[in-house]
Amino acid sequence: MIRLKNLTKIYGGITAVDNVSIEVGAGEVCVLLGPSGCGKTTTMKMINRLIEPSGGRIFIGGKDVTEVDPVQLRRSIGYVIQQIGLFPNKTVEDNICVVPDMLGQDRKTSRKRAAELLEMVNLEPAAYAKRYPKELSGGQQQRVGVIRALAADPPVLLMDEPFGAIDPINREVIQDEFMKLQAAMKKTVIFVSHDIDEAVKMASRIAIFRSGRLIQYDTPDNILAHPVDSFVADFVGHDRTLKRLRLITVRDAMATEPPRVTPDDDVDTAVALMKRHGHVSVVMVGPQGKVLGFVRLEALHGKRGRVGEHYEKLTSVVHVDDNLRNAVSQMFANDQSWLACVSTEGVYQGYITQRSITHLLGATYRDR
């Protein structure tokens, strides 16, 4: 969708962007990451020609952007900046419709679309459409800033540290909202950031810059697992393997079709089952497969009767769609070496252990 070819920008002898080539597929989020002054913002601004390249070419959908009128080009690309830049003299609704109005779209249609977009970021249109920017909180303003870029439904979105000025709690919320929007709209996004956590969370691919050069362009997991040099390794942090946990869902790490017992099973059956699997405990489920608790091999030693008389409550379970970071956090919080994984209805799906997680994280090193 977007292709940068040998892109270069020279400012009076200083090379700000040096021979950068990147390809971004349709619907992907490409995060340009690096310390300040590394050329990431300059690279982004060349895409909508706010900065003219000194060399190289830029293609959007196969078309060279230097052959398009810059004003027309910018109207066809969504643009979000850190300082938001809502026009204080226009209502929220009119701010959102700036580009549709410039394109001469029907007012009624564009206002209706604005209301839909407001709803998508949890701002009640009846309450917010006619307000002015200064009547909104910072987080609300940036939500409007983001949907303003989407109003004319451009295929490409450029975002310059859009959530950098928002407090950490709101930032997480607005990032999640944006990911939801993105899942629905599938825009091709170029996203500038200096925050590795944000990049790992949002990116399909991360491009790491240093002094105008593209150092590494890869998926977040590969960047974290295999940084190409010490600069990238330092930039992503010494705890980079922990950051990978967020990229993997419980579903991908859990052991499926696990052994299980019911309250009516005989104690001997449970003991035999655990011994056969080499486990020291087993989950007890109800009639619909819902997790009720678990029994320990040790606790059943020398006991008779039914499993239901000897089970213990589980202190925590984890949802299969949760990420491993949260799963591990639960394990540490509850001093557990394993967790039962459940569906939204609470049905037992499988289990994860600390060992299986470390094994999974290590796979990428063994395969090479």
Next chain:
Amino acid sequence: METLNFAIANWPQILARGWEHISLVGVSVSIAVFTGVPIGILITQSRVAADRVLYAAAIIMTIPSIAFFGLLIPVLSPIGHGIGYLPAVIALIFYSQLPIIRNTYAAIMNIDPALREAARGMGMTAFRRLREVELPIALPVIVNGVRNAVVLNIAIATIATYIGAGGLGVFISRGISQTDPRQLITGAVAVSVLAIIADLGLLLLQRRLTPVGLRQP
């Protein structure tokens, strides 16, 4: 008391002179808006131009008004208007430039650069940005400059009586030459009242022209 009697007895004349005064100031400031605002906008494009233009406008302000009127006599004599209404209006146009240019320039330069960046990035042309964003936001400050110019010109127009342009200054100059405090005070009070009314009127206009989204609650 005597002054009051004089004012009551000469009421029609005061109104006529007052109207002359308003005409001098009104015409000159209206023209000055059409020159000063575009100049103020243009010089936002170049720091050097801005410095020079603002410096020149400031120098004009330092010329004593009586000297300025005198300087215009030889210039306008060839077309038969060495004295009177025309040179007065021309001088007042010059005196209005500084407050109007300076406020226009400052108002536009003070607009948050993020707005310009967002406007450009969304594909607004420079003209559209000026019309939809910069001018509406700058308008209250520009009107404030016009207000300054009006009050300033009401004072300066008083001197224009010496080149035969009439106005409320007539009472003051006569009051001085005839050592007649009644005329002197009548003229001075009338000029002050006019200045206060104009100032308040323009303040109201300034508030009305402030975009709703920028008004203080």
